[in-house]
Amino acid sequence: MERYKSVDNRDQMNLMLMCMDDMISPDSEVRAIDAIVDKMNIPSIGFTYSVTKETGRKPYNPVDMFKLYAYSYFNGIRSSRKIERECYRNIEVMWLINGLKPDFKTIADFRKDNKKQIKLAFHKFSMICDELGLIGKEMVAVDGSKFRASNSRLAYHSEKKIERKIEHYNKTVEQYLILLDSCDEQESDSITPKLSRAEIEEKIEGINKRLAELEELKQQVKGNGTIYKTDPDSRMMKVSNKGCDICHNVQIAVDDKNHLVVAVDVTSEPVDKGQFHSIALQAKEELGVESITAIADKGYYSASQFAKCKEDNIIPIVSKADNSFMAATKEYGKTEFRYDATQDGYICPQGHLLKAYHHRKEYTQETDVKRYQNYEACSHCPVREKCSNGKKGRTIQDRPFQRIADEVDKRTKQFADMYKIRKQTVEHPWGTVKRAMGFSYFLTRRTENVRTESLLHFLVYNMKRAINIVGTRQLVGIMQG
Known part of the structure; x- marks a missing residue:
């Protein structure tokens, strides 16, 4: 046996x-x-x-x-x-x-x-998911992530990087020249040098040739900016773990009902601040609704973006970073000062009114910064050291579209529970495409191509999500019915 x-x-x-x-x-x-x-x-x-x-x-x-x-x-x-x-x-x-x-x-x-057709296929499957009742169409969560581009660091040239290389090669030439002098001394003393004179001269000639190439490259960088040889649309960006890499910035909008991705975009901008309106508007148009609520983290906080959203019936809920540089302590940040529209000023925690100053004739709310102060009240204030870093007193600064930003701040505070679901909604697709589907870097180059690659990944993610929710047999029956 x-x-x-x-x-x-x-x-x-x-x-x-x-x-x-x-x-x-x-x-x-x-x-x-x-x-x-x-x-x-x-x-x-x-x-x-x-x-x-x-x-x-x-x-x-x-x-x-x-x-x-x-x-x-x-x-x-x-x-x-x-x-x-x-x-x-x-x-x-x-x-x-x-x-x-x-x-x-x-x-x-x-x-x-088939770049255009793949985008249409993404929209087509979104319509199928809508028919299945998998999309809520009320609220989306917006987020971005950096994906490594098909452009190595060797094919990336910045002015500082070229200057470091030139400095390195100049030092190397000096060392070879010293070696060349010592070579002459060793030959006179009948000592066989490690490198012959001809070999050293050949190395110096090669370095000088490389230096000439770097000088030419330096002039190109000065005229055209940083050079990315393989993928000109990629950019050096900050990534997780406080590092940097050459990347594209992928933006998505995720419907809150079943975490389906309803909009995808790719940008060369390294920060998310100017992307909120664009991706939220794409989601709104994809879903075909009159208005939509869009949630994002503090990296998207931008009053000018909120103003555009207001025009397009997009309701932002975005967290704000309290980075009031004029405050001496967090206890007296700008959020503790209440704006009074009737007096066009800010009421400080001690009850004093900070009035607007330095009004120019050409001042406009959309383009200029507006400042508020009351140095007379600050001079006798008992909490001045906690409140102000300024020599004369506290200054409150309003950036363009400040009142619209105030509306968003009030709404975000009011719907704090709604904001908490942002992370669990939008991080789900990122984790799936990066870990389960292996999408952490691009195989293609240039913005249009990497956008198509991203659309394919998130289209397939949506398919995977629909199969997991409905079930294989039930979904096959519905599709063939």
């Missing part, structure tokens, strides 16, 4: 009839992906090769290509060469695209040639 389980000889021929469909579990997610893509009616979106020519080699059906991308991204397979390998060894892929085997170039070109 054998100690272990025995299996059939893999070299033995058999007459067993096999059906590929029987090899796929009824609960397999690939069945849901297949049904979803069929429901999306890909040819109607206008993907390349939707209508084939009568002559010449037949192209691959865009439906099959889209299914291949959806399944691959769903399972964290992103490289076109890796996707190609799956076509030869993955039974689910063989079932999904009926045994087709496109090469990596065809796979990569499909994404490159």
Whole structure:
């Protein structure tokens, strides 16, 4: 009797009839992906090769290509060469695209040639999710994250970096010149040097050539700014753990009902401050609603962005960083001063009125800073040392659109419980695409291409989310019904 389980000889021929469909579990997610893509009616979106020519080699059906991308991204397979390998060894892929085997170039070109169509496909699936009742359409959470660009640090040139390199090469040349002098002394003393005179001169010539290249590059940087050779649209940005990397800034808006992503954008701006209105407006238009509430963290706090939101019926709830530089202690921050619209001034915690000053004739609320003070009251104030860093007294400063910002501050404080759900809403998609789907860096370059790559990832995230909520069998039944 054998100690272990025995299996059939893999070299033995058999007459067993096999059906590929029987090899796929009824609960397999690939069945849901297949049904979803069929429901999306890909040819109607206008993907390349939707209508084939009568002559010449037949192209691959865009439906099959889209299914291949959806399944691959769903399972964290992103490289076109890796996707190609799956076509030869993955039974689910063989079932999904009926045994087709496109090469990596065809796979990569499909994404490159269908940027607009992929964005429309994202919108199409959002409509399907809306029909399933998975989107609330009342509130979205906005957030951004930095993703490493396809641009190495060696292909990044700033003025300071070039100056450091020039300094390094100049010191190296000096060392070789000293070595050259010592080489002459060793030759006169009949001592064999480690490097010959010809070798040292060759190294000095190579360094001088490199220095000439750096000087030319320095002039280009002075004229055009920092150079990013591989991906000109990428930028050096601060990332987590207090580090820096060459990245793109990905922005998303997430519906609060089931954490589905309803808007995606990519920007080269390293900070989020100027992105709030744009991504919130995209979410509003995607959902087709008259107004929407948008929640974001303090990195998005911008009065000018809130003013734009007010014009487009977007209701911001954004936390504010209390960074009043004129306050001596947090106890007397700007939030402790109450604005009185009738007197156009601020009432301090001690009850004194700080009036507006330095009014210019061309002053406008939309462009200029407005200051308030009452130095006479400050001179006799018992808490002056706690309140003010100024020599004469406390100054309160209003930036453009301050009153609109005050409305947002009041609303954020009023709906503090609503603001608390921001993190659990918007961090869910980030964690899924980064950890489960392997999306932490870009494979493509330039803004339009990385935006398309991002849209594909979050489209597939939405598919995964819908499958988890509804269930594979139920979702397949609904899609085919």
